[in-house]
Amino acid sequence: MPADDWWKNGIVYQVYPRSFQDSDGDGIGDLPGICRRLDYLVDLGVDAVWISPIYPSPMADFGYDISDYCAIDPRFGSLADFDVLMEQAKARGLKLILDFVPNHSSDQHPWFIESRRSRADPKRDWYLWRDPAPDGSPPNNWLSNFGGPAWTLDVPTGQYYCHSFLPQQPDLNWRNPQVRAAMYDAMRFWLRRGVDGFRIDVLYHLIKDDQFRDNPANPHFVAGGDAAHRLLPLYTTDRPEVQEIAREMRRVADAFSDAASSRVLIGELYLPLARLMAYYGSDGQGLLQGVQLPFNFQLIGADWQAAALDRIVRAYEAALPPGAAPNWVIGNHDKPRIASRVGALHARLAAMLLLSLRGTPTLYYGDELGMTDALIPPEEVQDPFEKNVPGKGLGRDPQRTPMQWCGDERHAGFTQGTPWLRLGDEWATCNVEVERNAPSSMLNLYRRLIALRRREPALHEGRYEALEAGESVLAYARVAGERRLLVALNFSDSAVVLPPGLVADGARVLVSTHDAMPDAAQPPRTLRPGEGVVIA
Incomplete structure (x- = not known):
């Protein structure tokens, strides 16, 4: 198998470690808990596990x-536990991807503690320090993504330091070669322990304007919205120099690749399509030197209609540089769950869309069950985003609730203690144990789709062909050699007859979002409301 096939053709599953499985009763998920559930992931059919941060942290932003950078937080276990997890994952054929958070450290990191000792400290230039404006205010108008200015005054030294997120998350100075060297050494530490790659947090934030110019006003900002968006981040994100860093990170990872398996870099990039494509690092001659998978989040914020989704897929496919591998995401730890965004019926359509499009799909834990956002009472809010900007609905706790394993154990089998965050209200019926035994469940739909994707080259490596099927149906073909599969997704509340000629004579439904066992004798020409099908 070519070295890249595992990430080009496989499926990535995101684990939010605090919420996946607790093994010691403290109410927080941990590495031994993940290890305990590896067989579930194998049974589901995924190829790689991406684990959100597990490094030592004061947890001001829950590990971010x-x-x-080169240890495990005791809440999650130890390096020995990590090595066991790595060994057990490899034994099951699973790849392991870690979160890498290079834009900022904790204010409790030894580097920052040294940096703030004095203006003359050797580590001072490892972070972004600036003198106040003449009136004593912050050096410029940059804003934190978590509310308020992106600058905090350090009274003893009389300077401000920059933080794109919380004040407890000071931004590192990636213009400093020593910072780069230290961070690349951290990557090598984990690569030597066997990790198969990294998801790189807010990659596009790493370089700030060297002149520290004010960001311009956002002409599209609506009063009452998230104040962090009232400025355009022209001088704080997606600076040209970030591309050089992406290429350097790629060289670090590539040094650990071999003929059997390459190491993958996945970049978190909330950017317009044209800018997203730049992070593949194309040299114009077919050589890609950036991150292999710049995360494609378009489905998360999409208008959930066939025509809009059709435009997104076509535009994305057309924009990809030669040789670039596409990828798709419908959920993560920062955004509301897909079942809450589009409803239970359409979440099934989303599953089929995600697992039948060309490119690497990433699943967020619990979405395969149809988990929804939980209602978190104000007194139980944990997320600093919600605490800093209350009343805006920006909190991420609702989509981070514990994984729901069963309906007949305390706390759905997640913990024997008190969970760090309450479970969703539907846990007694929406859980692995119940859904595994229900043929038409969301879990079994995911299992059928994943199994079909694995056995059909047309789905995991075939080309994509856009098709016309009317305004309420998203249709496309996946083709490999002589094998041609039709995917048709009905986004309307009414039955739809597929256009003549779209379905070949003798065709049959391989998977339907509505039926555990599609009727092989029924001609697949009519889609029921909200139904998706894969047809051969």
């Missing part, structure tokens, strides 16, 4: 504020 790192105090040591």
Whole structure:
């Protein structure tokens, strides 16, 4: 098998470790808990497990504020536990991808503690320090993504430091070669332990304007919206120099690739399509030197209609540089769950869409069950985003609730203690144990779709062909050699007859979102309301 096939043709499953499985009763998921559930992931059929941050952290932002890049937070276990997880994952044929958070550290990281000691400290230039404006205010108008200015005054030294997120998350200075070297060494530490790649947090944030110019006003900002969006982040994100960093990270990862398996870099990039494509690092001659998978989040914020989705897929396919591998995502730890965004019926359509489009799909834990966003009472809110900007509905706790394993154990089998975050209300019926035994469940739909994707080259490596099927149906073909599969998704609330000629004589439904066992004798020419089918 070519070295890249595992990430080009496989399926990535995101685990939010705090919420996946607790093994010691403290209410927080951990590495031994993930290890305990590896067989579930194998049974589901995924190829790689991406684990959100597990490094030592004060947990101001639940692990995205790192105090040591080369260790494991005791809440999650130890390096020995990590090595066991790695060994057990490899034994089952699963790849392991870690989150890498290079834009900022914790303010408790030794580097920042040294940096703030004095203006003359050797680590001072490892972070972004600036003198106040003449009136003592912040150096410029840059905003934090979590509310308020992106600058905090350090009174003892009389300067401000920059933080794109919380004040407890000071931004590293990626213009400093020593910072780059230290972060690349951290990557090598985990690559030597056997990890198969990294998902790189907010990659597009890494370089800020060297002149520290004010960001311009956002002409599309609506009063009452998230104040972090009132400025265009022209000088704080997607600076040209980030491309050089992406190429350097790729060289670090490539040094650990071999003929059997390449290491993959996945970039978190909330950018317009044209800018997203730049992170593949194309040299114009077919050589791609950037991250292999710039995350494609378009389905998360899409208008959930056939015509809109059709435009998104066609435009994305057309924009890809030669040789670039596409990828698709419908959920993650920062955005509302797909079942809450589009409803239970259309979440089944989303599953078929995700797993039948060309490119690497990423699943968010629990979406395969149809988990929805939980209602978190104000007094139980954990997310600093919601605490900093209350009342805006920006909190991410609702989509981070514990995985629902069964309906007959305390806390759905997640923990024997008190869970760090309450479970969703539907846990007694929406869980692995119940759905595994229900042929028409969301879990079994995912299992059927994944199994079909694995055995059909047309789905995991075939080309994509857009088709016309009317305004309420999204239709496309996946083709490999002589094998041609038709995918048709009905986004309307009415039955739809597929156009003549779209379905070949003698065709049959391989998978339907509505039926556990499609009727092989029924001609697949009419789609029921909200039904999706894969037809051969």
